[in-house]
Amino acid sequence: MTHHDFTMPVTEEAARSLRVGDTVTLDGTLFGIRDRTQIEMFDRGRATRFDLAGHAVIHTAPNVRKVAPSERFPAGYEPVCIGTTTSARMERFTRPLMTQCGVRLVIGKGGLQEDSQAAFRELGGAYLAIVGGAAALETTWIEAIEDVDLDDVNPESLWKFRVRGFGPLLVGMDAHGGNLFRDVAGEAQSRRAAVLASLGVTAR
Amino acid sequence: MRVDLATVEEVAKDLYIRAVKILPDDVKQGFERLSRSETNPRARQMLGTMVANIAVAEAQRNLTCQDTGIPIYNVTIGRNVQVDGVDLEAAIARGCARATVEHPLRSSVVHPITRRNEHTSCGIRVPVVNVAFSEAPEELAIEMVPKGSGSENNTFLRMAVPADGLDAVKTFVIDSVLAAGGKTCPPTIVGVGIGGSADLCVHLAKLAATSRPLGSRCADEEGAKLEAELTRAVNQLGVGPQGLGGDSTAFAVHVEIAATHITMNPVAVNMQCHAARRATATLTPAGVRHEA
Numbered sequence: 001m002t003h004h005d006f007t008m009p010v011t012e013e014a015a016r017s018l019r020v021g022d023t024v025t026l027d028g029t030l031f032g033i034r035d036r037t038q039i040e041m042f043d044r045g046r047a048t049r050f051d052l053a054g055h056a057v058i059h060t061a062p063n064v065r066k067v068a069p070s071e072r073f074p075a076g077y078e079p080v081c082i083g084t085t086t087s088a089r090m091e092r093f094t095r096p097l098m099t100q101c102g103v104r105l106v107i108g109k110g111g112l113q114e115d116s117q118a119a120f121r122e123l124g125g126a127y128l129a130i131v132g133g134a135a136a137l138e139t140t141w142i143e144a145i146e147d148v149d150l151d152d153v154n155p156e157s158l159w160k161f162r163v164r165g166f167g168p169l170l171v172g173m174d175a176h177g178g179n180l181f182r183d184v185a186g187e188a189q190s191r192r193a194a195v196l197a198s199l200g201v202t203a204r
Numbered sequence: 205m206r207v208d209l210a211t212v213e214e215v216a217k218d219l220y221i222r223a224v225k226i227l228p229d230d231v232k233q234g235f236e237r238l239s240r241s242e243t244n245p246r247a248r249q250m251l252g253t254m255v256a257n258i259a260v261a262e263a264q265r266n267l268t269c270q271d272t273g274i275p276i277y278n279v280t281i282g283r284n285v286q287v288d289g290v291d292l293e294a295a296i297a298r299g300c301a302r303a304t305v306e307h308p309l310r311s312s313v314v315h316p317i318t319r320r321n322e323h324t325s326c327g328i329r330v331p332v333v334n335v336a337f338s339e340a341p342e343e344l345a346i347e348m349v350p351k352g353s354g355s356e357n358n359t360f361l362r363m364a365v366p367a368d369g370l371d372a373v374k375t376f377v378i379d380s381v382l383a384a385g386g387k388t389c390p391p392t393i394v395g396v397g398i399g400g401s402a403d404l405c406v407h408l409a410k411l412a413a414t415s416r417p418l419g420s421r422c423a424d425e426e427g428a429k430l431e432a433e434l435t436r437a438v439n440q441l442g443v444g445p446q447g448l449g450g451d452s453t454a455f456a457v458h459v460e461i462a463a464t465h466i467t468m469n470p471v472a473v474n475m476q477c478h479a480a481r482r483a484t485a486t487l488t489p490a491g492v493r494h495e496a
Contacts (some may be wrong), residue, residue, distance in 0.1 A: 021463055036319070040448040083270025086387050087337040092448075110354070110386040118459060131253040132354065132389045132446060133479040135270040136261035154321075154455065155310045172448070179261055184387050184449040188441045195378055195440050201371045 003168065012124035015104040018145045020178035024128055025043045025167035030107075030168070032060040032159030034085060038093040040150055041158075042100070044166070048149045048158055053102030055151045056128070059085045059109070061155040064145065075160075077169075083135025084111045087127070095119040108135075111172055111181030113124035128182070133178025141166040205342040205489050207287035208296040211238060212346070215485045215492060216299025218273060219348035220325075221307055222494075223483035224267045226382075227258055231415040231455070231480045238391055247450025251391075254445070255480055269479040272309045273350030275300050275331035278415060282340035294334050296346070300324075300331045312353070336409075336486065344487040349411040349414045355392060355477040359386040361406055364469040373398055373471045377457065380473040381438045386447015391479035393418065394438060394454045397472040398427070400462030409474035412458035422459045431459040445478075455480070 004077065008028040018024065040046045063080040067073050087108030094116035097103040104125050106112065107132055109132030120126055130138065147160040172175045174181045193203040235258070239251045263421070277296050281287070301324035304311050311323040311493050336483040338345075360380045364372040377396055384392075395413025397405040412422075422428040435456035442448025455478075464470060484495040 012265065021413060029363075030407050047263065060270065061306070061310065061312075063267060063272065065308055081267040081270050081310075083267075086269065086357070086389075088387050090358070129446065129448065131250050131257075132386075133269045133352075133477055134253050134257035136264060136266040136268055137253065137257040138262065139266060140264075154323075155312075170448070180448055184383070184443065184447060186383055186451070188443050189282060191441055192378060192382065195437050199374045199378075201374050202377070 007057055010104055010105065011054065015126055015186060016175045018123045018126040019172050019176065020143040020171050020174050020180050022171040023168040025165055025169070026056060026169060027164055028162070029055060030161045030163045030166060031055055031057045032062065032082070032161060034059060034061045035058045035089055036148060036153045036156035037158050038090060038097070038152060042093055042096045050147070050149055050158060052097070054104055056096060056105035056107055057103050058107040058117055059087050059090060060159070062159065064155070067138060070163045074142065075148045077147045077148065079139060079145055080141050081135050081200070082139045082142050084109050084132050084138065086132070087112050091116055098123045098125055107169060117134065117177070117179055120173055123176050126171055128169035129172035130169055132146065161163060205285050207285060207292065207344055207487060209291055211487060212292060212295040213299040213302070213493065215346055215487065216277060216296040216348070217303040217306070218482045218484055219346060219401040220300055220303035220309070220350065222349045223350050223481045224269070224309065225261055226266060226483070227268060228417065228478065229480060230419055232258065233453040234418045238455065242415070242450055242452050244444060244450035246448060247444045247452055250445040250448065251452060258321050268481065269309065269324070269352060271352040272312050272325065274313060274356065275325050275350045275452045276334070276351055276414070277331055277351040278334045278336070278347040278349065279337045280338050281343040282338050282343035284342050285344050287344065289335070294431065295328050296333055297331055301326050314325045342489050345484060347415060347482055348485070350388070350477060351414060351481045352477050355388040359406065359409070360389045361402060361470065361475045363402060364471055366467065366469050368406050368469055372469060376471045377434055377473055378437065378441070381441060381443065381453065384475060385443060388475045389479065390443060390445055390447060390454065391452045392474040393480055394457040395474045395476065396431070396434070396457060396459045398459060398461045398468060399464035399470060402470060404462050405470040405472040406474065408462060408471035412460040413474045413476040416458050418455050420459070424461050427459040427461045431457050434459070434483040
């Protein structure tokens with residue numbers, strides 16, 4: 001298990017170097033996306049002016065305060081609380097994020113499914129797990145909201161964050177078929193019959 | 205006691221902000237308990253991150269979790285309390301909207317068809333206001349629960365039949381926890397509703413997950429026995445914090461029950477994530493009493 005410090009964006013080779021169980025800390029740019037952002041981009045064909053190639057996206061929709069644009073708040077938004085949402089809802093968007101936008105890393109909680117796993121393998125990417133619900137801590141890793149696009153669907157806008165020491169994040173799915181979530185779920189499923197038996201129930 | 209609506213509005217606002225920032229003491233104690241018993245090193249580390257986050261949130265007066273949830277207000281009206289119900293609901297909604305705009309908090313509430321966000325955390329029939337009654341003289345208690353979507357999206361109802369027996373109930377709880385995996389932000393409080401009608405069954409599961417403090421017991425002896433058994437069982441599955449393995453899948457399973465029809469055997473599961481937020485205040489003739 002290796003620790004990686006990435007300054008974004010990264011190459012395909014760097015994304016492929018990650019193995020499940022490794023940890024990663026990010027510096028530089030991080031893009032925030034959510035359900036609606038991706039529905040707009042991939043179902044309704046809306047383009048973004050941001051270049052996501054080689055970048056990481058995080059499943060989020062932050063709490064922000066609208067302020068006058070300044071050096072500290074270039075997008076006119078002060079971060080209040082920035083956390084992470086459940087990734088599974090956005091499973092079908094991983095592949096278009098990678099093929100159409102060149103995204104390399106997806107950050108979220110709870111894991112993704114089979115098609116994302118295949119996309120990571122074919123295209124060179126990984127899923128980085130954050131501790132969900134730990135948003136106050138996560139907010140301390142965000143330096144600024146640098147820019148925002150598709151802001152008509154706020155708070156589900158496309159956010160451009162500048163981050164420092166964002167992590168450590170755990171590599172939960174890698175480009176080599178490794179998937180900690182699948183492994184844990186499989187192990188839990190294998191215990192089902194014994195757990196039910198302990199409750200006096202015959203498993204069906 | 206005649207209820208002052210301006211006070212209700214202020215309390216509804218304060219409770220939302222307090223709930224998203226400060227976890228109840230019983231939940232913090234729950235983390236201490238799990239941290240002591242957890243044997244998986246990665247899970248211990250994650251619990252440590254969650255505990256650190258609670259401290260950062262309190263020190264910086266920030267939200268523990270970004271999800272401001274779907275706002276729920278559980279109102280309990282005691283004896284001899286005079287209030288107009290329509291005005292009461294309106295005052296709560298005003299307080300909820302003010303918390304959202306004035307703090308500000310992310311409005312997580314949209315129209316279900318147009319998906320339009322009014323940026324007030326309010327909309328048709330939201331905030332959810334539940335009304336119950338108690339024997340407490342001259343008291344009106346308001347409990348605020350910002351219910352996160354990660355856990356709420358993993359809500360399950362099965363209209364089992366009597367021939368399926370209690371085995372169906374137990375199996376359903378285990379399978380719901382397995383199906384939820386890491387999506388609910390475990391460790392969770394697993395709320396189980398047993399009996400009633402379909403809607404009452406789900407409502408009881410929600411109350412069991414969100415409204416009962418850790419360490420409390422189901423008032424019914426059979427329900428209490430069952431919840432202890434299920435608490436032990438779900439924590440043998442190995443789902444663990446965030447679904448990444450470990451002993452700490454749930455702080456507890458809470459069971460709430462209601463009488464049901466002779467032909468019915470309903471069971472519902474609703475879960476509360478580890479950001480198990482709630483805040484309560486009670487309006488009395490002597491003023492407002494805030495509960496930790």
